[in-house]
Amino acid sequence: MTKEETKQVMIDIIADVASDEDFTNIKPDVRLRDQLELDSMDFLDIVMELRKRHNIEVPEAEYPQLASLDSCAEYLTPKFEALGK
């Protein structure tokens, strides 16, 4: 999986978790929380959807790695690769 594909995975998840947000102009290098109204309940859902859909576990200590789409791609792409995706 490429980093761009990882970003798309994240966008798909966020679009389900916070379907009332506008996703058309998300900047990959800016914190998601600075662009979208996401609270801690929403972040927990994103982590849980990652587990449900892709079997990827994100330990609580590593939640900050999911701050922006770029950081998600850096952090998650090796995890997808480790799963053979």
Added chain:
Amino acid sequence: MDYLNTSSHYDVVIIGAGMSGVAAGIRLAHFGQKVCIFERHNAVGGLNSFYSQSGRKFDVGLHALTNFVRPGVKGTPLTKLLRQLRIQRDEFQLAEQKRSRVAFGPSGEVSLNFTNDFEVFESEIARAFPAQIDGFGKLVEAIRTYDDVSLGAQPVSARAVVKSFIGDAQLEDMLFCPVMYYGSAQERDMEFGQFVIMFKALFLEGFARPFDGVRVILRVLADKYRAAGGERRMKCGVRKIISTQERATAVELDTGEVITANHILSSVGGPETEQLLESTVTTAHTSPVGALSFVETITILNQQPRELGWGDDTIVFFNDSERFDYTAAQDQVDPRSGVICFPNNFAYADGQELPEGVFRCTCLANYGEWKRLEERDYQAAKACWFGIMQASARRFLPTVSNETLAQNTLATDMFTPRTVEKFTRHFGGAIYGSPLKHRQGRTALENVYLCGTDQGFLGIIGAMLSGISMANYHILRG
């Protein structure tokens, strides 16, 4: 068909298919838990359900959905709920209230209008209580900044807090009347956190209703639950929770069948859940049964209430006494205060109107005084109080003569604390449950949790959020 492939073990058993139980079920099933809801009644909804009589569908409970905010307003309970349950807001088909009122005095001499725009309420208070508007502004600021979803807040008297900002007893009572009627399980006073939740739900957010009433919301919930893979068994109550030491192992159904579970989420109330644990857990009962129950009269009209001369009010909270007395009625009913609801007076899409007029009136009642009546006396008491309640409420509406009202009435119905007890199994017919709330949903057993009314989030949005929060907190995060 939910009944054919029933299992004898679940990750989570949910007791009760009310708003909180089904909302919890959606979360749990969505995230892969094997979950089943057991409901003693034949319909979902619990305290917020509906029934049919002579071809008409009647809502019970819901006057209006509180916590309404318009699209684009973020971070409020309604938005959180929709996100957590993956519901698109259009699915609830919400139409906003037209205008509501708090009317005090023998026939509503002091009146405060409010709508879903909070400025209307502020300007009404500035008009009727000019000396109090600064204090009111500070109270609102304290409410806005209060952390009402904290699960560990210490209880504080709402009366004491409100008094510290509002120096006029009548205004104080006019703020408490709607807030208490729409959610307080406690007489006279309430916990400030609960007051904050309800004040926001009623005044800072607002009222709305689906054209077809509460069943629209219940249908959305039931569909989501089924689509997520949740199971439910109706007419199938739980009579006992079985445990060994500190953990529950199973539930025993009314049929005698035993269902094992890793977690049990009970939406049936604090005292009611303690009774389910009674035979196996020796800890003393800690939750008092709620003292507050209600009667409601329902009058079906052959025209819109507006056409009869009653205007456009959506909800009217009324009180005729010098001090508003939110306590169990001394007699069967206390007609001095109450709530009038006209479900017709929401701004439905495309100017649609309900096919018939509906005039609902709710007053405080006394469970014991209704409970002790023989059936014949019970029917007579209903007939007697129906007239008294209607007459009391009509003092706060434009005058419509008795003859006109009688000529245009198609049907009536009434529920009492006995009806509430029969259909919801809430002890004492206590709609808002026990005055003791368990914010963290803990019980005597480590894997039995409460959700719903006695967890302490209020209103139907609160009920659903309660189920969601408890499912998240105790099970999904675990």
